[in-house]
Amino acid sequence: MPLSRQFADDLATALCQRRIKQGIAMLDAAENELQKISPDWPNSARLLLLLAQWVDLGYRDYRFLDSLLERFRGNGRARLSVADYLRLRMAEAFTSLARGDSDAAIEALELVLHTLHDLGEESDCALAHFWIGRAHRKKGEYEKSLEHIARAREMAQGHNDKMFTAVVQVQESWLLFQKGLTREAMQILASAETVLRTTDHYVALGNIESARGRIVRRLGEYTSALEHFKRAMDLYARRDANHLNLARALVNAAYVRRLLALQIRKRIDRQAQSGRARGAAHKATPASTESLRARYQELSLQAMEDLNRARTIYDLHRHADGIGKVTLNLGYLHLDRGDIDRATPEAAEAYRIGLQQGDHILMARARILETAIENAHVEEQTGEDVDVAVHANRAREYSDEALKLAHGTQNLRLLAGACIARGITAANDFFQDWEEARKCAAEATRLIGPGENDHLVEDLSMLKSRIVQASGINDTLRGWSEGMLGNKTFQQISEEFAEIVIPKVWIREGRKIARVAARLSISPKKVRRILRNAGTVEPGM
Structure with a gap:
């Protein structure tokens, strides 16, 4: 028997008011009936679109929704009205977005928006703009993303939908931060939190903490960033101990722990250099150095544990993009510890996943890591002279590809990182192309925004220092x-x-x-x- 119209109305009300526990309880109780959904049901398309939004809020995952959509493929959709057909296409677009196929999501949602505008219908337009904006953000197309996200927010405000407005603002804040509007981004997050803290929408609240963590991380405030990510993880876990966003927060936390560990290693290196400068009489390792080494090992181990836990969650959801990010970060951890042999296959696997997903950002990041690996071979002079030449040329090849991929996005940070990788390659012991290195350093300096003070700035500083010392x-x-x-x-x-x-x-x-x-x-x-x-x-x- 089809689920009643009243059920759909109650589910929509719970969604609008962000009463998450209530809505998920309704869906759990109706699961057997949902499994029987059919194009013959009078409200089937509306239910599928509602279900897509609940999946977005943390109910099950896109595979459950996809299994229901299977029944509407082929001739099943021919009996649907235009309005219901568009709702069905939106639900399908969401599954594409959730599995990482941004292009398919954008194509379907553009069709929906054009048709809705032609019909003079604004229902579901805000949601379509919201999802298409997220798809463009995933591709690194930030201007298009902000255009759609701002439109979704304006439409939500026009309908006095405060809850959805707040959810959209979380996305908008990050895009504004990408444009260098840090203060505005933080203000928007605070405004959204004021609205959402009255609900049990722990995913959105976790997204707010995660966004704050990424913002302060870029300002170089790593300890504060780690606290935000921890709070985000606690919030996500209140919804689901294996939520996808929890895995993302774990990756972010691991990344910050790695940056903290690198800072400690630099202090250890400086102490060692200072000891050598003082002479043989002072070569004994001070207790403070032993403490720093212990802290370095602890942070590295914690980062590894975070990544392994994130991989378990991503494997559970078969989330290829997330697995790629875990793999990339593991590669960096191995490289930091001097284990080139373990870093190399991780970088190659991250690139393979990015290529498979059509994710140019992940591909570029993987090539930047591979550039660093090849430059490490050059610096360590591993193998014969001919091997050094091979590694140097691979570094140049990888850094050139990273630049090309980064130029295909609007991610200025990614482009700055690629420029630095290319500059470090030009300045390695094999090429010593100081003019090219200077050119890359100047371009990276232009791309890095005011107030940014994280690892990218440190990498650029090291490149400039090497240029000055060598030239x-x-x-x-x-x-x-x-x-x-x-x-x-x-x-x-x-x-x-x-x-x-x-x-x-x-x-x-x-x-x-x-x-x-x-x-x-x-x-x-x-x-x-x-x-x-x-x-x-x-x-x-």
Whole structure:
């Protein structure tokens, strides 16, 4: 017997008010009836679209919905009205979005939107814009994504749908942050949280904490980011201990733990260099170094555990994109620990998954990792001379492909990372192409947004430091004095000059930023930025 119209109305009301526990209880109680859904049911298409939205909120997963949609393929949909056909296509588009096929989702939703506009119908338009915006975001097409997300928010506000407006704002906040509007993004998240905290919509609340974590992570506030991701995980687990978003938060947490571990390793390396500088009489390892090593091992192990748990969840959902991200992060962890042999197959597998999914962002990130692996071979001079040449050329090939893939998206951070990878390759011991390295460093500097202070800035600082050390400050100054400026603007030359002079003044002034600012009549903020860009001080100073 078909589920009643009243059931669909009650389910829609629970959805609108974000009464998640109630709606899922209704669906669980009606599961046997849902399994019998048929094109002959008068409200079947409406139920399928409602079910798609509940799957999006955490009920079962897209495979359950897909099994029901099977009955509507072929001749089954011929008996549907135009309105019901469009609802069916939206449900199918959601399954494409959920499985990672963004192109199929966009194609179906564009058809739906065009048809709805032609018919003068606005019902379900906000939802279609919301889903198509998410699909464009997945592809790194942020301008198109923001266009659709903003439209969905405007329509939701026009219908006075406060709950859906808040859900859409969570997506909008991240897109605004991508444009450098950090304060606005944080304000929108706070506004959305005010509305949603009155509900048991733990997935959306977890998304808010996760977004905050990613924002502060980019500002270099790693400890704070980790706390946000932990809160996000707790919220997701309240809905489902194996929720897909919980796996995503675990990957994000593992990434932050890795960055914290890298900071500690740099401190260990500096202490070792300081000990060598003091001479043989002071070579004994201080207790603080042993403590740092223990903390480094602890963070690395925790990151590995987070990734293994995330992989278990992604495997459960057969979520290829998530598995690719886990694999990529495992590759970086192995490379950080000097285990090139284990990093190599992880990077290759991440690229394979990205290629299979048509995910250019994952493919580019995998190629950046492979570039780092090949450059590690060059630095360590593994094998004969001919092998070093092979590794160097592979690094160049991978970094070139990473650049090409990144250019196909609107992800400026990804492009900056690819530029840095290409610059590090140009500056390796085999090529020593300093002009190419400078060009890549300048482009990456342009792409990294103001206020960003994370690992990408550190990688860029190391590249610039290597360029200056290898090419020689005197040669640079001499070239400028003779008018050999290359293609640089006066502003670029001024920035490079500042990165040469200010670190020297900083040392002479007892490493006091305030004294440098007073000595050169510039702001402490600018001194701090130049020192970071030159790789002289740690992030966070």
